[in-house]
Amino acid sequence: MTVTACLLVIGNEILSGRTQDANIRFIAQGLGAIGIALDEVRVIPDKRERIVNTVIECRARFDHVLTTGGIGPTHDDITSACIAEAVGVPLEIHRESFDLLEAHMGREKFNAARQRMAMLPRGATPIRNAVSVAPGFSIANIHVMAGIPRVMQAMFETLAPTLKGGAPLVSVAWHSTQLSEGNLAEGLEAIQARYPTLDLGSYPFERPDGRYGVTLVTKGYDAARVEAAGGEVHALIESLGCTPVAGEPTFT
Amino acid sequence: MTVTACLLVIGNEILSGRTQDANIRFIAQGLGAIGIALDEVRVIPDKRERIVNTVIECRARFDHVLTTGGIGPTHDDITSACIAEAVGVPLEIHRESFDLLEAHMGREKFNAARQRMAMLPRGATPIRNAVSVAPGFSIANIHVMAGIPRVMQAMFETLAPTLKGGAPLVSVAWHSTQLSEGNLAEGLEAIQARYPTLDLGSYPFERPDGRYGVTLVTKGYDAARVEAAGGEVHALIESLGCTPVAGEPTFT
Secondary structure (H helix, E strand, O other), X not given: OOEEEEEEEEOHHHHOOOOOOOOHHHHHHHHHHOOEEEEEEEEEOOOHHHHHHHHHHHHHHOOEEEEEOOOOOOOOOOHHHHHHHHXXXXXXXXXXXXXXHHHHHOOOOOOHHHXXXXXXXXXXXXXXXXXXXXXXXXXXXXXXXXXXXXXXXHHHHHHHHHOOOOOOOEEEEEEEOOOOHHHHHXXXXXXXXXXXXXXXXXXXXXXXXOOEEEXXXXXXXXXXXXXXXXXXXHHHHHHOOOOOEEOOOOOO | OOEEEEEEEEOHHHHXXXXXXXXXXXXXXXXXXXXEEEEEEEEEOOOHHHHHHHHHHHHHHOOEEEEEOOOOOOOOOOHHHHHHHHHOOOEEEOHHHHHHHHHHHOOOOOOHHHHHXXXXXXXXXXEOXXXXXXXXXXXXXXXXXXXXXXXXXXXXXXXXXXXXXXXXXXXXXXXXXXXXXXXXXXXXXXXXXXXXXXXXXEEEEEOOOOOEEEEEEEEEOOHHHHHHHHHHHHHHHHHXXXXXXXXXXXXX
8 A cells, every 4th residue: 555645835825826836846756755655735825724624634534744834933824733723732832842942042032923933732743953943843644844945855854764655656757759649648548557556647848949749757666567667668659660768858 | 705716736747746836826826916816726646536526626615626737638638537527517529629629730640549639528618729729628617727837828818818806916025134034923913913804924035145034925905905014014124123125035
């Protein structure tokens, strides 16, 4: 059984189009590398009932729920309180995190707003990061991280070794500028039918010089079958009179 | 009442981390400009039951559902069939789209795989685009677009004037490299409390030279109140001894 995860991106700034998401791809690749399939992403606003209900729903449906955003010191940083509510425990000062933040900032700057960053749901395990010192946390199957990419990435590196995954996701890619999706569709479908546990994808691309092409990607958690299916994809491309080139296309 | 939308990004390539999403921000900004609030985004895999169930759920919860991805000619392009199932109508050849595609591609290249791109749910209105000729479509409150950014953008420009929105989303931004979130949190919360229908956001940034700062963004659909609240944010920044700079920070 594949271990699954759902990522909740919490924050109005993605939904308003103010900010380009820079976390989904990093987390998707990081989870794949430890054998956890990112199976859904939801971007939701900073609203209490939306966060609480989404966490309750998704933590029941997926093995892990990861969140980004909403753990800073301002009024719209309500993720920690919402997770506490979703799990049914109080939000309280986490003494060790409080002391670390106070030492890092100095007693004078460590005001009421900043002290909120030391509040964790009771029973949570802090996720340390050297970048901001303010912790993320894990509680049950929920893992809460910052939204700022550099801080999130530091937290993910701390978190990842604590998550139980399976075999890592592996993939084989072949591309060709001579291919078009409409010509390969039938052959690709036949290969997919022979390898139902793998994921065969077909991705058209356009090069800066205006030439089109298609990349065919074979992905899965069984390395031997990925390699076998990748060989069939290679043969399919040749059978269409095209030259397969290994890997993703580069545009440099 | 704000008109709401949910965006479904359909495709394994975002969930595996292969592809960086390039559509969410464009659609978020485009909807905001016509007075529709993007209220949730879900990224889901190319699996029939997941697409059907998510569409059924989300079209009941939001005024509009937009989708990207899964309308090409290959085996993993199942969005149109899933929408037909979710709405309860058959998927069938859309004659006008069939003829346009055949004329565009030539009869010889217009094989069975490519003909799938002319299949629409019965009663759907095609969304034309000059880039790929293959149509997206609207049916009821569901609007289906391609995943390739250039094609999606052409479809969105066709679709947007047909959607009923409200007043456009407007925003006022002030930033300062002298600000920190921990110092402004209390004052910002007080302004938010006076303008409950607006969305006040606080976004820390780091400049390439290593200097930090914060941008404060006031957003909403009532332009007069956005301007008034923006004035209070300006006064707050000054009251903290900092110099407000208009707009988002630029790093050039």
